[in-house]
Amino acid sequence: MQEKVEAQPILSMNSVEVLYDNVMLAIKGVSIQVPKGEMIALLGSNGAGKSTTLKAISGLLKAERGRVSRGEIKFEGTDITEMLAQTRVEMGICHVIEGRRVFEHLTPDENLTAAAPMGMSRSELNVEKEKIYNYFPRLAERRNSLSGYLSGGEQQMLAIGRALVTQPKLLMLDEPSLGLAPFLVAEIFGILQKINQEDGMSVLLVEQNALAALEIVSQGYLIENGRVVMHGTAEALKSNSDIQEFYLGGGEGTDFHNVKHYSRRKRWLS
Amino acid sequence: MDWIFLSELAINGALTGLLYSLFAIGLVLIYKASSVPNLAQGGLTMVGAYVVLALSHDAGLPLWLAIPLAAVIMFGLGFGIERVALRRLAGRPVVMILMLTLGLDIFLRGTTLAIWGGTSRSMELGVSYEPLFMGDIFISRIHLVGAGVAIGLFVAFMLFFRSRTGIKLRAIADDYMASWSVGISVERGVGLSWALASVVAVAAGVIWGEIQGVDQALSLLLLKGLTVAVLGGLDSILGAVVAGIILGIVENVGSDFLDPLVGGGSRELIVAAVLILTVMIRPHGLFGRHDIERV
Structure with missing residues (x-):
């Protein structure tokens, strides 16, 4: 390190x-x-x-x-x-x-293909795809359905996978x-x-x-x-008290804490 | 009811419809790669026909050389249009790009008028005007040739959109920003779609130029082409072919029934009705993509 x-x-x-x-x-x-x-x-x-x-x-x-x-x-x-x-x-x-x-009207597989660099050969692309499907097995299951119908989490995985294809x-x-x-x-x-x-x-x-x-x-x-x-x-x-108070919600991380402190934080900054 | 006459109307209607499809494929290409309905496709088709004429009749090249050469020139013109005009508008509201294509159409019409004048010229493809006989049914040869070209282009582009470049073009149509984010050159993709649509315009220009003569009226094909593209779903090539056949049959058979009643001119009415009804009842057409909304 x-x-x-x-x-x-x-x-x-x-x-x-x-x-x-x-x-x-x-x-x-x-x-x-x-x-x-x-x-x-x-x-x-x-x-x-x-x-x-x-x-x-x-x-x-x-x-x-x-x-x-x-x-x-x-x-x-x-x-x-x-x-x-x-x-x-x-x-x-x-x-x-x-x-x-994600490209909603393309399948996850096509989303990955679309992002592939022009110089990447077909076999390299397939290796890359398999690697991404290994990271995100859920995508592999739905590789041929329409991306627009994936769940939010799956779409985020696809967006990350699509970025990974660009190496x-x-x-x-x-x-x-x-x-x-x-x-x-x-x-x-x-x-x-x-x-x-x-x-x-x-x-x-x-x-x-x-x-x-x-x-x-x-x-x-x-x-x-x-x-x-x-x-x-x-x-x-993480141990900074300001961060704890304003961004980590006193360490409990509930949204209500953030909302409550919002106006206070603004005053503190200006 | 005269069944032979009816089937002759239907078959010739379907063939004419495939010629509309030939035109509409150009519209679909651009829509599929950039989500812009190209109102200049009529102008491009007309220019395509004029370029072929200029190369063959004016410069004296044989047609088999003039047509591919015109395709190459138009391919370059398509890229040029993106570079000069469209690039500045990338990411702007579609309505501005729409207005630009309309302006482009008028510009192209004016340019051909200035260079070649407004007299109708003939293409002289050398296809015989003797009708073909299928049993008792008359079929026009040039329509048959045009329909064949349409189907050939349809197959070629279906394959193209499954290739890697084709997938990138579809990605661009889906989301410009996301395409940029993964290094897809949106500009080059849109340019390529215009270039390909311009090549299709040469094919449509040659066939339609042979049928109705080459003059500025060729650009009015846009109305029928747009109707076909909308009915098929603006981004579906299969849709353009199926919708072309449907519109051709409905128009041909329908006008035969309606013309005696209204005293002629019902073709335009039928086309207009199809366009309006499609937009009202099924705005994404027969095969067009829906906007995906997850629940």
Whole structure:
């Protein structure tokens, strides 16, 4: 573990600002680093700028008329700030976007095929598919039904599997636990951890469910109002009293706690 | 009731319908890969016919060379349209893209008028006008050729949409954002669908140009083609073929009954009625995809 931390980060983001429509500043100088082979969490509440941060890294900002107006993003030492989303996928960055967004009118099998890089041969693709079906046996069972009719958990698994076909070195996930039952969240997070450990894939995880996320990551960043307000190891964050109070619900993690503290937290930040 | 006459009407109707399908396949291709109904398909078909004429009659190439060459040129034109016009609009509301294709249709019509004028020219494919006899039934040869081309393209595209590239195009139609997120080039995919639709336009332009002459009226095929595509379900190639046959038969047989009653011109009425009723009763057509809503 020790040498991993000291290695050159696979991704580094330095004081990045993002503008939407040339006017709205969505993130204001975010700097984060993902060390190679580690799992990092990006925590924070709704609208804090977590998704925008991921889109800046994957290049999907452009589709929403956003752009990086300041700062730089480096992937394995290369500046990728202005690259096309497609080039970044080829380089090894894959973004599992929020809300699952599987190709509903395609079967799971076709979803995986659609994501395969053009250079991948048929036999390589089949090996890759089998690997993904091994991670997610539920998908294998339903590989030829229409993806739009899969359950929420299955769709999330498919979205992750689809990203894995691109053979990423850095996998980014936006709220994979959203709307899923706790046992499914545990299952999916367990698989993410397994992929991270077995393949050495670096993972950047955006989560509102801080409790679950901090169980599997090594470090976390806390983003509020478009800025990084806290950064530390998962252990340190878990024991931090502010985090406990505002994001972990006093350690009990019920939603009602979060709701109750919402207005208080806003005052504390401003 | 004269059964022989009725079956002649039905068979020729079905063949004409397959020619509508030939046109509609181009519409379906673009819809299947980008979820945009292409109102410029009529214009493309007309341009396709003019390009063939320019290569064969004006430049003196034989038809067997002129038609494939025109297909290549139109393939490039399809890609060009995406690059110049559509790329800027990717991800914008469909209605804006719809207006763009309408503008494109008018532009193409104006361009051919400026270059080649408005006089109707003949294609001269060399297919005999002697009807074929099937028992007592007359069948037009050119319709038979066109129907064969339609079925050939249908088979080719059914296979294409199962290939890896075809699956990527279907993925694009489903979700642009998700496609970008896994590295699918949405721009290139949409460009490819326009390029293929432009090639289909050459086929439709040649056949229809032979039947009704090459002039700006070719672009009006859009109305029937769109009716067929909507009835079949805008994203289904099988739908386009089946709906073409249905519309052709209904139109041919129906107008034979109605024309004496209303004094002619009931064909257009029947086509319009089919379009309106489809949208009202079964908006996703016979084979079109439903929007999936899980409970």
